[in-house]
Amino acid sequence: MTDTATTERPTGLSGLLSRITTGSNAGSLRTSLTTVASSLAAVAIALSICAVLLLVTGKSPVDAYSTILETAGDSNKLLEMLRRSTPLIFSATAVAVGFKMNLFNIGVEGQYLFAALIAAEAGSRVSLPAVAHIVFILLVAMAAGALWASISGILKVYRNIHEVISTIMLNYIALSVIQWLFENFFRDDTVEGLNVKTTIIAESGQMPDLVDGRLNAMFLVALATAGAFWVLVYRSRFGFRLRASGYNPNAAEVAGIGARRMVIAAMLISGAIAGLVAMYSVIGETYAYGPSATPTQFGFAGITVALLGRNHPIGIVIAALLFGFLDSTSAVLQLADVPNSIVKVMQSIIVLAVVVVNEATIRRLNARTAEQMRAQTDSGEAS
Amino acid sequence: MTTSTPPAVALDGIWKRFPGVIANHDVTLSVDRGTIHAIVGENGAGKSTLMKTLYGMHRPDAGTVAVNGTDMHMKSPADAIAAGIGMVHQHFMLADNFSVLENIILGSEPAHRGVIDAASARADLTELMRTVGVTLDLDTPVSELGVGERQRVEILKVLYRGADIVILDEPTAVLVPEEVDELFATLRRLVNDGTTVIFISHKLDEVLQVSDAITVMRQGTTVASVAPADIDRAGLAELMVGSELPTPGGRTTDIGETERLTVANLSVVGADGRLVVEDATFAVRAGEIVGIAGVEGNGQYELCTAIIGLRPATGTVIVDGDDISTASVRDRHDAGVAYIPFDRHREALMLNSSLWENGLLGREASPELSTGPLVNIGAARSSTRDIIDRFGVLTPNETVPAFALSGGNQQKLVVGRSMITEPAVLIAAHPTRGIDVGAQAAVWAELRDARDAGCAILLVSADLDELIGLSDTLLVMFDGRIAAEVDPDDVSPAILGGYMTGATTGAAS
Numbered sequence: 001m002t003d004t005a006t007t008e009r010p011t012g013l014s015g016l017l018s019r020i021t022t023g024s025n026a027g028s029l030r031t032s033l034t035t036v037a038s039s040l041a042a043v044a045i046a047l048s049i050c051a052v053l054l055l056v057t058g059k060s061p062v063d064a065y066s067t068i069l070e071t072a073g074d075s076n077k078l079l080e081m082l083r084r085s086t087p088l089i090f091s092a093t094a095v096a097v098g099f100k101m102n103l104f105n106i107g108v109e110g111q112y113l114f115a116a117l118i119a120a121e122a123g124s125r126v127s128l129p130a131v132a133h134i135v136f137i138l139l140v141a142m143a144a145g146a147l148w149a150s151i152s153g154i155l156k157v158y159r160n161i162h163e164v165i166s167t168i169m170l171n172y173i174a175l176s177v178i179q180w181l182f183e184n185f186f187r188d189d190t191v192e193g194l195n196v197k198t199t200i201i202a203e204s205g206q207m208p209d210l211v212d213g214r215l216n217a218m219f220l221v222a223l224a225t226a227g228a229f230w231v232l233v234y235r236s237r238f239g240f241r242l243r244a245s246g247y248n249p250n251a252a253e254v255a256g257i258g259a260r261r262m263v264i265a266a267m268l269i270s271g272a273i274a275g276l277v278a279m280y281s282v283i284g285e286t287y288a289y290g291p292s293a294t295p296t297q298f299g300f301a302g303i304t305v306a307l308l309g310r311n312h313p314i315g316i317v318i319a320a321l322l323f324g325f326l327d328s329t330s331a332v333l334q335l336a337d338v339p340n341s342i343v344k345v346m347q348s349i350i351v352l353a354v355v356v357v358n359e360a361t362i363r364r365l366n367a368r369t370a371e372q373m374r375a376q377t378d379s380g381e382a383s
Numbered sequence: 384m385t386t387s388t389p390p391a392v393a394l395d396g397i398w399k400r401f402p403g404v405i406a407n408h409d410v411t412l413s414v415d416r417g418t419i420h421a422i423v424g425e426n427g428a429g430k431s432t433l434m435k436t437l438y439g440m441h442r443p444d445a446g447t448v449a450v451n452g453t454d455m456h457m458k459s460p461a462d463a464i465a466a467g468i469g470m471v472h473q474h475f476m477l478a479d480n481f482s483v484l485e486n487i488i489l490g491s492e493p494a495h496r497g498v499i500d501a502a503s504a505r506a507d508l509t510e511l512m513r514t515v516g517v518t519l520d521l522d523t524p525v526s527e528l529g530v531g532e533r534q535r536v537e538i539l540k541v542l543y544r545g546a547d548i549v550i551l552d553e554p555t556a557v558l559v560p561e562e563v564d565e566l567f568a569t570l571r572r573l574v575n576d577g578t579t580v581i582f583i584s585h586k587l588d589e590v591l592q593v594s595d596a597i598t599v600m601r602q603g604t605t606v607a608s609v610a611p612a613d614i615d616r617a618g619l620a621e622l623m624v625g626s627e628l629p630t631p632g633g634r635t636t637d638i639g640e641t642e643r644l645t646v647a648n649l650s651v652v653g654a655d656g657r658l659v660v661e662d663a664t665f666a667v668r669a670g671e672i673v674g675i676a677g678v679e680g681n682g683q684y685e686l687c688t689a690i691i692g693l694r695p696a697t698g699t700v701i702v703d704g705d706d707i708s709t710a711s712v713r714d715r716h717d718a719g720v721a722y723i724p725f726d727r728h729r730e731a732l733m734l735n736s737s738l739w740e741n742g743l744l745g746r747e748a749s750p751e752l753s754t755g756p757l758v759n760i761g762a763a764r765s766s767t768r769d770i771i772d773r774f775g776v777l778t779p780n781e782t783v784p785a786f787a788l789s790g791g792n793q794q795k796l797v798v799g800r801s802m803i804t805e806p807a808v809l810i811a812a813h814p815t816r817g818i819d820v821g822a823q824a825a826v827w828a829e830l831r832d833a834r835d836a837g838c839a840i841l842l843v844s845a846d847l848d849e850l851i852g853l854s855d856t857l858l859v860m861f862d863g864r865i866a867a868e869v870d871p872d873d874v875s876p877a878i879l880g881g882y883m884t885g886a887t888t889g890a891a892s
Binding site for chain 1: 691693711712713715716722724729730731732733734735736740743744745747748753756757758760783784786787
């Protein structure tokens with residue numbers, strides 16, 4: 001007889017992690033508003049801290065922030081924001097799929113770079129009609145990302161190796177594998193100099209631009225992926241099982257949801273989405289994979305964007321736009337004699353502030369809900 | 384055992400409530416100095432709650448705690464330790480990589496200017512071991528010790544902190560017989576030195592063998608204090624399970640002829656390679672409730688989880704003529720097996736999710752609750768509203784998170800989820816554990832209704848009143864085996880207690 005109605009929650013580091021990752025789930029409008037308000041408050045706190053940092057380094061926060069604000073009125077800068085947010089949406093969505101069942105996929109970085117190389121090479125070797133060619137390349141990218149991610153899933157299920165360890169290690173392995181494949185098999189030997197690449201993908205496989213030279217249609221694919229993520233996770237039976245496995249793996253097992261299968265499925269989906277991260281560049285800008293041409297680091301940025309967006313597709317898109325915007329201002333800031341590293345500092349502080357503020361908000365919300373319930377049901381409960 | 388000195392521990396009129404449940408009421412206990420005092424009772428009788436009160440882990444709602452004649456208001460175990468109370472938990476709390484010495488001084492390290500004074504600790508401990516009659520190599524890492532030795536480390540740790548009242552929670556549960564004898568010798572030596580030992584157990588032979596006084600707990604309160612010389616094992620068992628058992632509820636329907644659940648030669652191998660369920664064979668017919676009595680940890684959990692397919696097992700499980708021995712959890716569920724889990728927080732609920740999502744769990748594949756590959760949220764919510772209405776779950780609506788509900792209401796939701804599908808076979812494990820009387824009656828009524836509608840119910844419970852009142856057939860599990868089958872209409876608590884504690888063996892009725 002040790003039962004209580006109090007909010008028994010996991011404690012310690014893993015508890016904290018699971019709360020950050022799966023979040024609270026009380027779905028009322030008031031709760032949603034409170035969550036949004038707390039995210040905004042976190043951004044405000046982060047901006048204040050950055051202002052202090054700027055002051056300490058002898059720069060004017062007013063100048064820095066007004067420069068940032070000015071860029072918001074520049075349509076070219078806004079297009080740049082959309083462009084830069086594209087890979088972040090993919091990578092954050094990939095991370096969020098894992099978070100939804102308490103899997104921490106830190107390996108998006110390796111998964112997307114591996115996928116970029118394979119997809120670029122495969123795309124350059126086939127000739128297909130326009131749309132089919134693009135679809136083919138995207139599917140190859142998803143398959144390659146899923147393949148790389150599946151290694152971690154299989155290791156976790158059959159060898160009980162924590163995915164954080166295996167995905168980190170596989171990031172390093174991916175870099176070496178990519179280099180080896182590229183140097184030995186996939187490199188276009190006709191290209192001289194530093195800007196080595198795979199063979200250029202034929203025009204039928206090139207993603208069309210939405211705005212010439214500034215934004216290609218991968219941005220729309222990113223939005224569609226976020227939408228598909230929402231349907232999959234929040235509306236489908238599979239998503240329900242995924243979330244159930246994340247919230248309470250024991251209860252999920254009792255309910256006949258095989259946790260092992262869900263781990264593999266989640267890693268496959270996460271890896272497939274990760275495979276699309278660099279496609280805006282590979283089939284939209286450089287039309288090839290190149291060690292210096294293909295952008296890196298988006299896998300790690302995706303983790304922070306997923307945290308900031310609270311693993312919800314709408315939140316992820318907004319957070320990706322915010323980060324894309326901040327990234328797009330770095331050139332302007334440099335012109336205004338503000339070190340552009342302040343942007344990275346700001347992004348990191350925003351995420352820290354969000355995690356801290358959210359934790360406090362969730363606690364208060366949960367306490368409030370429990371309190372209300374007690375008041376409402378006390379009359380009927382003999383205790 | 385003199386009347387002039389105050390008792391080492393005196394509890395008077397202790398009440399402890401948790402939401403939805405009264406864990407302790409009117410508890411009175413007096414433990415004389417320098418004695419071994421046993422507290423016996425069934426699982427759920429309130430022993431652990433009482434010990435937590437005594438060790439300062441929570442505060443009682445009413446009543447007084449006096450230690451050596453002084454009223455205490457303990458706020459934390461630190462206060463209890465300061466008052467000379469030490470506790471050896473059933474599950475050891477030792478750091479595996481530390482040596483015996485390091486483990487014992489952990490938390491109360493003798494230090495000289497911030498540097499641990501290992502030499503003085505070693506001298507003190509050697510002296511302590513000599514007095515208590517224990518020999519341990521202080522430099523061995525705890526990871527290399529056996530269970531009995533670890534327990535000695537725990538006891539030494541408590542004594543090193545200056546405890547003269549030592550509480551041992553089920554200390555023999557993990558020991559082999561020789562280790563039990565050594566433990567008892569140690570305890571004897573301790574009390575001869577003036578230490579007071581409080582010993583929690585449900586093994587009646589041991590209690591009678593080692594203790595100077597026995598207090599019996601049942602259903603949250605202390606029901607008797609006896610001297611071991613004045614009572615025998617049967618008498619103690621009767622006190623433990625209660626002498627007044629209710630007459631089984633008269634049933635208006637007959638038990639069907641067909642076996643809906645047939646279990647044959649079911650065996651389960653535990654983590655240590657031992658059989659935790661051994662050759663279980665029984666059947667549950669349509670409209671029948673078969674009860675399983677037993678002290679917790681004798682294979683009931685493993686039996687139930689093997690039947691629902693969560694745990695590998697050998698043997699046969701047949702439901703309505705279909706052999707599901709090798710089927711998956713989901714296929715067994717689809718074959719009509721429903722399960723009310725032992726521990727609702729661990730195995731049944733997503734505490735942070737809404738009630739309707741909890742109501743959907745396990746039923747998300749049913750055609751009424753889905754549209755193609757999508758969840759039909761409207762149908763899922765309305766189905767959960769049905770559960771809420773029918774089972775009287777007290778909640779404003781189906782969107783509140785499960786953690787906000789009291790234990791009784793959470794349990795009603797879990798029971799409702801299992802029963803609303805009208806399963807062929809229901810495995811009900813502690814369906815009314817930790818819930819209030821009103822909710823208990825509601826769950827019982829639902830179980831009876833399902834039985835009358837032809838459901839085959841396997842009922843596992845620690846509440847003997849519940850078992851005897853509901854069951855048509857009563858099986859007793861002991862040490863992984865079905866030790867006896869008894870007729871619930873004609874069973875005395877003494878007989879039942881005898882089977883449950885392994886004192887009596889063989890089939891009887």
